[in-house]
Amino acid sequence: MNSHTTYFVFGPTATLRRMSSKMFKEHPPKFLYEYSPEGSSETIYVAVYEEYEKQINSSVTLTCIVESLGKHNKIVLKKTGGRMGFRGSSLSEERNVESNVIDFILDFSKRHGLTLQEEQPPKQAEEE
8 A cells, every 4th residue: 555645747847946935935834944955856746734633633645756857746645643543434524734735735736737657556466
């Protein structure tokens, strides 16, 4: 079972660079780290979003890694925390941080004419 989601966004370099800064402005993370190697045009952002769900007494953390590599962005989303297993019916219809970030990526890509591709995890052969 794959526990992360990977998106590739292709398009003009200027638009791709604007995507990460606009995402972090509209959806500010709790922690943000930026790394740019010397002599390279690539930039790597690591953002950590955290939200507390009071009704189920749990904390959900979303780690978002954005690699701006010139002609494409690689975005990796990893959700951790929360409660697993049976909880009964959903307590709230509120949108969580993960769906907000994914909706931003989809909307920004569509609005600016970028090509979006979700990486599908390789299927593993089941052991019998």
